[in-house]
Amino acid sequence: MSAKPKLHYFNGRGRMEPIRWLLAAAGVEFEESYLEKKEDLTKLRTDGSLLFQQVPMVEIDGMKMVQTRAIANYISTKYNLYGKDLKERALIDMYVEGMFDLNELLMTHGYQPAEKKEEHYANMIDKTENRYFPVFEKVLKDHGKDFLVGNQLSRADVQLLEIILMAEEWKPNVLAKFPLLQSFKARISNIPTIKKFLQPGSQRKPLIREEDVPKVIKIFY
Numbered sequence: 001m002s003a004k005p006k007l008h009y010f011n012g013r014g015r016m017e018p019i020r021w022l023l024a025a026a027g028v029e030f031e032e033s034y035l036e037k038k039e040d041l042t043k044l045r046t047d048g049s050l051l052f053q054q055v056p057m058v059e060i061d062g063m064k065m066v067q068t069r070a071i072a073n074y075i076s077t078k079y080n081l082y083g084k085d086l087k088e089r090a091l092i093d094m095y096v097e098g099m100f101d102l103n104e105l106l107m108t109h110g111y112q113p114a115e116k117k118e119e120h121y122a123n124m125i126d127k128t129e130n131r132y133f134p135v136f137e138k139v140l141k142d143h144g145k146d147f148l149v150g151n152q153l154s155r156a157d158v159q160l161l162e163i164i165l166m167a168e169e170w171k172p173n174v175l176a177k178f179p180l181l182q183s184f185k186a187r188i189s190n191i192p193t194i195k196k197f198l199q200p201g202s203q204r205k206p207l208i209r210e211e212d213v214p215k216v217i218k219i220f221y
């Protein structure tokens with residue numbers, strides 16, 4: 001039996017959260033080692049564990065993987081969340097790259113300085129409601145299936161649910177104009193592995209609290 005993947009990151013969402021989601025959706029148990037202070041990052045760097053001196057880093061199948069997308073690609077391929085052929089994979093790639101772009105806006109909002117918050121919020125909600133969510137609503141409408149690609153669960157569905165829930169934290173009625181995304185959310189949330197991940201006490205991380213932001217910044221700068 002191979003060891004559980006071990007995730008190295010701070011105890012928060014950031015770039016590691018989509019990886020936690022994918023592992024959880026695949027029903028894979030994982031361990032976490034949290035960076036609490038800068039010295040923890042320095043230690044990983046000096047012992048040669050970080051190819052580009054950055055986290056996320058995931059120990060998996062004898063590798064020390066870095067680069068969020070590379071890690072997510074590996075997990076998605078290994079656990080059959082990456083479509084059944086090249087064209088499905090191409091669609092999934094386009095969708096999830098859009099999701100990563102939106103995720104970057106949602107994930108960094110809590111870290112914005114006070115004077116930038118309002119402008120950042122307006123841009124983030126505008127992009128959510130007018131650029132990204134209409135695309136996924138249309139995809140579901142056009143093919144009329146339950147999942148974004150190929151009528152089976154893929155990483156695109158998992159990552160979209162993650163983003164929907166994040167966007168709702170900033171604007172609770174953000175799905176008001178997207179009826180198919182509303183039913184998508186309910187459907188994907190009910191998949192047993194995902195349902196379990198959504199329960200309190202899982203390894204899913206909460207939205208960062210304002211008072212924890214300086215601590216996280218100190219680890220990396």
Ligand SMILES: N[C@@H](CCC(=O)N[C@@H](CS)C(=O)NCC(=O)O)C(=O)O
Pocket residue numbers: 014015053054055056066067068069220
């Ligand atoms: N392209 C990389 C970016 C990783 C990254 O920026 N990681 C941050 C923490 S979220 C970091 O390690 N920052 C320290 C540094 O860049 O020196 C990825 O997607 O994994």
